[in-house]
Amino acid sequence: MTNYEEVFKKIVAHAKEYGFIFQSSELYDGLGAVYDYGPNGVELKNNIRNYWWKSMINMNDNIVGLDSAIFMHPTTWKASGHIDAFNDPLIDNKDSKKRYRADILIEEYMAKIEAKIEKEVKKATKRFGDSFDEEQFVSTNPRVVGYKEKCSSIIKRFARAMSDNDLADVKALIEELGIVCPVSGTKNWTDVRQFNLMFKTQMGSTADGATDLYLRPETAQGIFVNFLNVQKTARMKLPFGIAQTGKAFRNEIVARQFIFRMREFEQMEMQFFVRPGEEMKWYEYWKELRMKWHQSLGMGEDNYRFHDHETLAHYANAAADIEFKFPFGFKELEGIHSRTDFDLKAHQEFSGKKIQYFDPEINESYVPYVVETSIGLDRMFLTVLSHSFREEGLENGESRALLKIPPFLAPLKAAVLPLTKKDGMPKKAREIMRSLQTDFNCQYEEKDSIGKRYRRQDAIGTPFCITVDHQTLDNNTVTLRDRDSMKQERVAVEKLHSIIFEKVNIAKYLS
């Protein structure tokens, strides 16, 4: 087993042992690629979401929040293109074990025929020189005409098979064309199967009166259909953004790598509406700003990089990912997409209602262009968890498991610990606890030796341990232990609040 697999396994085990992440429905042997957040996990997740919300909405005058429903009118997904784009016919080669999209295999086959036509044309150009009439040649040359007829019959047959949902004929077509697997070179294919990435459900309790609905595969559409509502009621002027966080659902064929790729996941998205023609400027602006946001966490600038997309999604004219170095390599964490006016225009067409903005500066109405920033909250959680996890060797030869979470994101800010259960220390510790817990998430613990309690707090990333000892009862001071250095200093009880606040204050991260 390679080292990173080892480390990743440890992180997953640690996440369970300390109440961060449980597998969904574990009692019933689990549900694939669905996870629950435990007591510490939900705190960390909330803190990350809160940090994002503050930096995107509260710190930007021209971005407002929204919380749209998971269920949306079924036409939404026709307009957005998801019904077509999220529906792929797939086929496997049994020898190479590779999986292909059947439509792409057929396209590639036809590309080869096109190449043959081109070759014929080139040959003929050479032969006839200046007197060559290409148009006439391709419409009369028997070989070229044969190729063309073959192509159009393939297209027709494939289109008919897809619209009739006749997947057996798609397979038959692939077999008749003699398409082989590029890897194994064999024709040993499985049946073609249709994969729809959207979850389907019904609204209405009786079978005959029910409407088919989808669970949203992205939160963005809730923003687009509310564009006018928000723009008008919040009196927003372009350029401005609408942001929201929420669950999205994808019926992944292969959902793996812990919470990296889940079937139910949470997105944090912002759609920024701009004047047409200015989208590339804003695309670059948000690319840079979002990268800065990630790096502000201090988890290592080298652990982030951009990945510019070469092939674009159906809605985009430019797209880049911010990738993070997870234990299993650099993987996408956030996407920044220039979505053009694709979505708003589509909703305009499908709804038959005008979705436009009157721009007083240029005295013109238009459909705005959109630049999107879309980050997976669960993936963000995994970056924090996997980066902060470490096992440290100690001077006495033992080791401690430590989560070096940025303090303002830590599930608990402080643990209040009476050194012993005697001499009124628990009572004093509870008093201190009460004075802090309205502002900071704190935990009181008196079980086990003090060393053991320190280690437990290290393991969940608590920045401070406050220990009440005999001296506390004499002069109202406690020892304050720092998570990372393990150093302790004696401080007055009344200073605790300001010391903790200084350390966990979110303000210095929001620039």
Add this chain to the structure above:
RNA sequence: GCGAGUGUAGCUCAGGGGUAGAGCAUCACCUUGCCAAGGUGAGGGUCGUGGGUUCAAAUCCCAUCACUCGCUCCA
């Protein structure tokens, strides 16, 4: 979906036809008191599930389920 691997206590694992084990963890009490201490005791498993072979199955056989890793896609 295909291929490979793994399923025994909360965790890590041993046991491979004859009444279910260890360490750690949990709980109670005693002792101790600044970096995973010691003692005594307790709770917790129909060995993933179903079937077969056998006098007898956690163990052998078949099926099935779940998870992990690889292949496609994405936040």
